[in-house]
Each structure stands twice: as C-alpha cells, then as structure tokens.
Amino acid sequence: MKKAPLAFAITLGMLGLSACDKTPDSEIASKAPPITEKQAANTASQTAAEKLDFSGFSEQFIDALWTLSPTWALYSGKHVNDGHLEIPNEASRSATLAFVSKQQGLLTQFDRTSLSPSDLIDYELVSNLLGSMKWEVERFKSWQWDPSSYNVSGGFAQLINEEFAPMDERLVSVLARMEHVPAYYQAAQANIETPTLEHTQLAIMQNQGAFSVFSDELLAKAMASSLSDEDKSLFKTRFDTSVAAIKQHIQWLTELEKSLTPETARSFRIGETLYEEKFAFDIQSGMTAKQLYYKALDDKNNVQAEMTKITDKIWSKHMNTPKPVDSNEAIKQLIDTLSSKHVSRDKFVDEVRAQIPELIKFVNDKDLLTLDPNKPLVVRETPEYMRGFAGASISAPGPYEQEANTYYNVTPLDGMSDESAESYLREYNHWILQVLNIHEAIPGHYTQLVYSNQSPSLIKSLFGNGAMVEGWAVYTERMMLEQGYGDFEPEMWLMYYKWNLRVIANTILDYSIQVKGMTEKEAIAFMTQEAFQQQAEAEGKWRRATLSQVQLTSYYAGFREIYDLREALAQSQGETFELKQFHEQFLSYGSAPVKYIKQLMQ
Structure with missing residues (x-):
C-alpha cells in the first residue's frame, strides 16, 4: 500500500531501504562510534565541504519532492502549495519517473566510503525511496488495480x-x-x-x-x-x-x-516474486520474507509453550472444569474465561482516554525514558474517511509541525452488531486494551514519533523505516511488563503472550495468504485456534491481509531486531548498561532501519 508519509498514518506502513542497492553491514560498522546521531555528525571523519555537499543534496531532494507532491508535504507539515491537488494521471506518473531519474543521477556523485555513518543511512533511505517510487509506478502498478x-x-x-x-x-x-x-x-x-x-x-x-x-x-x-x-x-x-x-x-x-467476478477481478494475492520485492523495499530486515516466515513459525511454538506454563499455574484459580489434555485447548478455554472482563461498548473510547495518564506516570516513575509534556496527544474517535482498515492508529505531525497535535484514533463500536461488539471487546479485554495503549501511545508510536521529529536528520524523520516504527511499539509492550507494569500478574503476561502471538501470527498469516494461497477458512482457523483470537478480530485481520501486503510483517521483524539488540548490548556492557540510555540513544537516530541503528550503537 502507499507509502503514506510517516506523519500521515502509522497503520499504513512505511518505506524501508532498498535490498537492490544496499551497503554491506561491515561498511557501516567500520565507521560507527557508539554515540548519538548528533554527536556522530559532529565527530565524523569527513571534511566540512563533503558534509556540506551531502547536506545540500538532502535539502534540495526534500524541496524537489515537495514540489513534486505538495500533498505529501502537507501531511508532513510543510506548506509549500496547499491549494494544489495533484491529478493522478499519466503526466503525473511521468513527472515522478523524471524526478526519480534526476535524483538517482545526483546520488551517483557521492562516494559512500567518504560519508559519515549518519549520512550513509540517509543516502540509503533516499536511494530506497527513489527505487520504491519507480517500482510502484512501473512494476507494482497498484494505481491500476487498487481503487x-x-x-x-x-x-x-x-x-x-x-x-x-x-x-x-x-x-x-x-x-x-x-x-x-x-x-x-x-x-x-x-x-x-x-x-x-x-x-x-x-x-x-x-x-x-x-x-x-x-x-x-x-x-x-x-x-x-x-x-x-x-x-x-x-x-x-x-x-x-x-x-x-x-x-x-x-x-x-x-x-x-x-x-467484478472471480473471473474478471484481479486477485488480491500478489504472489511470491512481488512479495519478496516489496518486502525488500519496506522491511529491510536482513532476511528474505521466506526466512522471516520460518523464523516466525519457530517463535510461535516458543510463545505457545510459555502460555502453557502460565495456564498450568493459574488454571484452578479461574476454572471449575478439568484442564484439557490438549494444551492449546486449555489455553483457549482459559483465555475465553478471562476475556469476559472488559469495558462496556459505549465506554470503549473513554477507557482508552483514561489509561493514557496512567502510562505516562509509570514511564516517569520508572525513569524509562524522557517524555515531553509539551507535545500533546489527543485521543479521538477515528474520522469516518479513515475507518475500515484498523481499529486504532496514530496520526502524527511531521518534523515541520512538532508542536501540532498527535491524534490517537480509536474507532467506536456503535456501528457493530451486539455480537460483533462483544467479540471485539473480548479481544481487547481488560488486559489487552492496556497493551494496545502501550503500543499505540505511551511509550509506543506516539513517543517514538516525538523523538523522530527531533532527529537532526530530516531524511530519517520524513522517510523512516516502518519495521523500526512498528517494531519499537511492539518492543515497548514487553519492556513495560518486564519493568513491572501490571505488577507481574500472570494473567497480564498470559494476555501479553496472546497479543505477542498475534504479532508473530501476522507474519505467518500475511505470507501464507499473499504467497501460499491460504484461504479465508484456513486463515480464520489459524487465528482462532493457533493464535487464540476472537472471531471478530480474526475476520478483521483477514480483511486487512487482503487489502495490504508485507506491512503486517513489520511488527515482528522490527521487534525481533530491537529486542535482540538490547539484549546483546546489555550482555556486553554488563553493570554499566542503562535501560533509559539505551532507549534514548536508540530513538535519537530518527526512524532509521534497525539494521543501521545497530551498527551505530555497537
């Protein structure tokens, strides 16, 4: 789906770096001091003239892009020609390709080995963006089949x-x-x-x-x-x-x-070749989509094993019936019982709004990272023109409008039948609704995007990597529980694992549907029986997987990389490791791909 600007819609996914034109890890690692991006920019071993050259290129690139697409600029908070509505015709596509060709030509003047680590990441982000724009027009061609x-x-x-x-x-x-x-x-x-x-x-x-x-x-x-x-x-x-x-x-x-009939309509499935190409542009995880798929299958089994342990521990506390021999059936029955604890449908949005101050207090009390009280977060009902894709999302201002509101869009349940609403509320029950708010708001998407807007690099803030953005939000869910949010309640951990299993299942589901031809019946069975999701949630995820490609894998791909990076640094630094320092240093690089943040931090 589009590469909506980072500031426009987190749920829609982002641009990654190009797998077709990438710098080896060792090239970045050899230049990467363990300091923040701002410090790296000040201490990089390059001449002032070289730095100015790339800085000048970056500025002209952004200005030229905004001239090409004032609406993209508008979403990003840059007001260059707000009254202009681009007409999506052949002339506009030709203009896009001409822009790509010119900017790719300008990129060739730079020797990557002479760039600082920070500028090298920006180079790759620009290169990937250009490659993705061209690929979208000439090869993916969603402008023909996605009304x-x-x-x-x-x-x-x-x-x-x-x-x-x-x-x-x-x-x-x-x-x-x-x-x-x-x-x-x-x-x-x-x-x-x-x-x-x-x-x-x-x-x-x-x-x-x-x-x-x-x-x-x-x-x-x-x-x-x-x-x-x-x-x-x-x-x-x-x-x-x-x-x-x-x-x-x-x-x-x-x-x-x-x-439209099955014979005349195009299939929503894009197939393995296009999927791998899109995955390379969007995710940049260091793995192919197929490799990530098989890694997710392994992690699914690991998480189910942890859920089995918790179920065995608290079964008698909540259940009056014998525990089934089949562990997945036991987990499902326990979750079904616990899921009856949820807010009423007419209080759903209000409950989300009420939980935000509690999350802020926990982050501050535990000193997990610095929150800026001057950057407003507004919980609102999802605007009607945005509904139908995700039940919750963040609409954040771009780096040009850092003081503007960030909106936490929550779709009310008044349009659902009683049955569907109950199923939805059981999915977002007392425990999981808290995890959702961590993910979307504090210290997830909202917090990360505030930091991203403060990055010295506009390139990283404007054209960041979706796997990093989604991965950070998923990472914070586990991090908050590890730090004691929920008082280590086993029920909270069980529900967290259920939520995390959904992240893993997203990767399995998306690849299986788009590449392997998984049917709706098979998908619903997988989500309800293997990932313990409610029927309404499973049906909604099937719909989402038919309308997007690859984006559902970004959550798991980014989470795995961030969590593994933190554990590696904690082990290597020992008692000197500080969680707050890790968080703030990690976020200081804007929304760069985790692969390259890792090189800078190590």
Missing part, C-alpha cells in the same frame, strides 16, 4: 483540522484545491483496470466517508469567514461540484463492483 488509493479526503481534512494557520487562510487553500476534484476522479477512473474486488469495496466505503469532510459544517465555516462575497460564491460552487464528483465516483465504483 482505494484514490480519495481526496485526506488532504482536505488536514487543511481543515490542523490549526497551522488561521481558518480563513486555510479556507483559501481549500477553495483552490477543490477546483481539481472532478479532474482527480476522472483520472482515477481512467487509471483503474482489472481491480480487485476487495479494494473496490474499500474504496466505496472510504469515499462515502468523504462527506464527513465535505460537510455542511465546512460550508458554514466558509460562509462565516472573511472571504470575499465573490470567493464565497465560488466556494459554494466548487463545494457542490466536489460533492457531486465524489457521489459520481461512488456510483461508478458501485457499478464496477457489480461487474
């Missing part, structure tokens, strides 16, 4: 909701941007051929959510603004035209959906 990639709502929502300028100024950009909404959807329809049924259905749902952006409230704001009467009239005209264009596109998609 859900076309939705104007995000950019408009960013302008309307983020208070980076007075509302009247932002309305001027909205007015200009609306001019091209009809052309945007005309281009989208011209691009789409042999789409998948699943992405077509998602496109219908999410474009219907656009009316939460193009609302009567927006029109009222424009009419009450200081825009001239002429501009207000034009605003109303373009607003009506935009709404009509979205409605027409939804109708077009609806008719398209009716025509």
